[in-house]
Amino acid sequence: MASAGLKTMQIDPSLLQTYREESSELLERLEADLLQLEKGGDVAEILNSVFRSVHTLKGTSAMFGFPATGAFAHDLETFLDELRRGAISLDNALTEILLQCRDHIASLLQSEEASDEAALMRLRASGPQLLTQLVAYMPGFQPTHCLPPTDQPAPNSGQMRRWKLTLRFEEDLFRYGFDPYSFIHYLRKSGEFELVRPLIDRLPDLEELNAQKCYTGFEIILNSEASEEEILDAFDFIRDSSKIELTALENPAVPHIAASPAQAESSTPALTGTDEKTERRSSIRVDSEKLDRLVNLIGELVVQGSNARLRSGENDGAGMAETVESLTRIIDDLRETALDLRMVPIGETFRRFDRLVRDLQTKTGRRVRLFYEGGETELDKNVIERIFDPLVHLVRNAMDHGIRSAEERSAAGKPETGTIRLSAGHRHGQIYVEISDDGEGLNTERILQKAIERGLARSDVAYSDDEIHRFIFLPGFSTASSVTDISGRGVGMDVVLREVQSLRGSVEIESRKGEGTTFRLLLPLTLAIIDGFLVRAGSAFFVLPLDLVEECVDLEHAIDEGSRFISLRNEAVPFFDLNIGQSDAEHDASTRLSLVVVRSGSDRIALAVDAILGELQTVIKPLGRLFQKHPWFSGATLLGDGRPACILNVRGLVEWLERRQSRRGELQRTL
Incomplete structure (x- = not known):
């Protein structure tokens, strides 16, 4: 008989991937239902949902050759059956045990799938101890399937x-x-x-x-x-x-x-596929209407393709032009539909923070209510996956640094229960995701003091609040007086900024002392294709995200070399010449320049270029290793004639200009 420890059967990788996804969804639903039990609602219906999730996990785990997971889920299912029948009273302490059981199932699944025998043995030993806590609620409950490892032979062992x-x-x-x-x-x-x-x-x-x-x-x-x-x-x-x-x-x-x-294996045909060490692939559930739209567009494309071949044979110029126009429209629609397939609402991600906030309340003893808004806002699935860890850190940061104890809040005239709010929406052609709290706000004096102590700032320079707030994104920076298991090591905020910037996004901070703090992540709608605005400076081509372009202005006179600002309708706008670094042979100084005004968040900058070439759809390609960390660029693309063009990172360019101006100001004050 096969060992009860590790999975031995061979499974079609596609079936295993489906199992992973469905198990993950069941575990998320199980956690959400258990958390809902603490908040109230239809207890009977929620318990039925909890039971169904565990029942399904038990069955599918056994089918796919994960016996330890199936055994634990089987015993938990027995207990839940009595719980939903009303034979056991429900309280928050029991909910905590059930949440731990849910986490145990998740760990078992991970260990069995990875064939981690050492981890699996530890989990199989701790499983019965966890279930034993349930006996206090149901004295007659005796786990029968989830047994600790033993050297004794199994029942009927050796007896054929x-x-x-x-x-x-x-x-x-x-x-x-x-x-x-x-x-x-x-x-x-x-x-x-x-x-x-x-x-x-x-x-x-x-x-x-x-x-x-x-x-x-x-x-x-x-x-x-x-x-x-x-x-x-x-x-x-x-x-x-x-x-x-x-x-x-x-x-x-x-x-x-x-x-x-x-x-x-030869006695009956084996399932197709390889062993359990298969490549993990990400998948997504797609609304059937989106798929129907895609199929219809492909049908139209086939028809117009046939029409194009017919027109080319007939040498019908007018008809060919009409067909090309139709093909272009269909290709644009296909692009939009294909991108839309990758868009998923962020609400499911927000709901995953219920458990995190609950556990942090238990650790810190602080009272917090979590709210979320704009859950229907859709983001590229890859973007959502990559911002999850930054969001986790920002929520933990809000709990540890922002929200204080009930006594401290009461003394400050605030409600004893704090508030953390997750929200999302559209702004200036981008997606924003905000994490807000009604806590103490950032302590600018303390941040500046720490920055000076570390040699990151000067005591004789007057920094704006925004400049001071940016210090918290430096690696290793922390104002915490002690290290906790939540924060305090100065690890995290630099990772948040780096990950968001790698997505061509940016982070904004709004904070008022004694009122609270908001971190706002500004993110692109998608990572694959953007609507771009092509410009030329010298012999180099650059693409700007079209939704960040505000206006284009022709310059009637030259700009003094070294100018940092330009006046546009009596407003001083930071100025940057994209010809910087190019030789005279590449750039004709007598050429009349054009300005492209772009916006990133609340900041505007004017970029000087030699030529404005108009809009184009841009397929984003990653940069080589040499340019990956360059603050000006977020990617590259190939133009229709094969020439390369760099995609400008407007946020990175704005921050670079701000740092340059700050350094110039410090130098002038020193002189």
């Missing part, structure tokens, strides 16, 4: 028995995504097949046959050392809906010879 198994699957088996053979394949782990005979007595006449229904059954003679319950566990997920009969027969007439793995 002969079993007759009759299977008659329910007709709707296919509709639930199951394959009858997968159960048979999993059962092979329990022993050796002596006979496998299909049962087709339920097969209807051909005119009445429905290909979506399962009429098949099996009769199997199995020689196995496994117990009755271990054999039936293979069908645990369908035991309630299918007919499964297991009967013990007389002992085998011949001594059992264990089959080698190769022999076992």
Whole structure:
């Protein structure tokens, strides 16, 4: 019999990926339901949802060869069944234990899938201890499946028995995504097949046959050392809906010879695929309407492609122009639809913070309410995945540095319960994600003092609040007087800024002492294609994100070399010449320059260029290693004629200009 520790069966990688995704969704739903129990609501319905999640996790884990996960979930399911029947009183302490059980299942899944025997042994030892805490709520509860590791032989170990198994699957088996053979394949782990005979007595006449229904059954003679319950566990997920009969027969007439793995594999066809060390791939659930739209556009593209070939043969210039215009429109629509497939609402990500805030309240003893707004705002799935860790750090930072104890808040005239708010929306062609708290606000005096102590700032320079706030993004910077398990090591804020900037985004800070702080992440809608605005400076081409371009202005006179600002309608706007660093041969100083005014957040800058070439759709390519950390650039692209163009990082350019001006100011004050 296969070890109960590690997964031995081979599974189609696509099926395993589906299992990962569905298990992750079930664990998220389980956590959300348990947290909702503490907030109130329809307790009976929530408990039913909790039970269904654990029941499904139990069944699928057993099917995919993760016995430790299935065993723990089986015992937890038994307890939850009594809980939802009202046999046990529910309180917050019990909810805490159930949340720990949920985390234990997640750890078991990860360890079994990774074939981490050491971690799995530790988890299998701690599982029964965790379940034992539930006995206080239900004295009659005795975990039977999740047992600690033992050197004693398993029941029936070494005693070969002969079993007759009759299977008659329910007709709707296919509709639930199951394959009858997968159960048979999993059962092979329990022993050796002596006979496998299909049962087709339920097969209807051909005119009445429905290909979506399962009429098949099996009769199997199995020689196995496994117990009755271990054999039936293979069908645990369908035991309630299918007919499964297991009967013990007389002992085998011949001594059992264990089959080698190769022999076992040859007895029945194996599932396709490789072993468990498959590449993890990210996937996404897509609204069927979006897929329908994509399919329709592809159909239109095929029709217009055929039309283009016909027109080219007829030498119909006017008709060809019309066809090209139609093709261009369809390609644009295809682009928008394809990008839309990757857009997912951020609300699911926001809801993942309920657990984090709850756990931090337990650690800190502070009272906090978490609110979220704009959950329907859609972002590129890759963007959401990459900003999750920065959001985690900002929420932890708000709990540790912003929200104070109930006593301190009360003394300051504030409600004892603090507020953290997550919100998202659209602004200036970008997506913003905000993390706000009604805490103490950033202590600018303390930040500046720490910056001076570390040689990052000068005591004789008057810094603005915004300049002082930017110090917290420097590596290792922290104002905490002591290190806690939440924060204080100066690790995190620099990572937040770096990760956001790698997405061509930026971070803004608004803070008022005694009132609270808001961190605002400004992010692009997508990482793949942008609407760009092409300009030329000398022999170099640059692309600006079109949604950041405010206006274009022709200069009637030259600008003094070294100018830092230009007056636009009586407003001083920071000025930067993109010809900087180019030789006279590349740039003709007598050429009349044009200005492109761009905005990043609340900041505006004017960029001097030689030529404005107009709008274009830009496929973003990553920069080489030499330029990856350059603050001016966020990517590159190829123009229609094959020449390269750099995509400007407007936020990075603005911050570089601010630092340059600050250094010039310091130098002038020194002189």
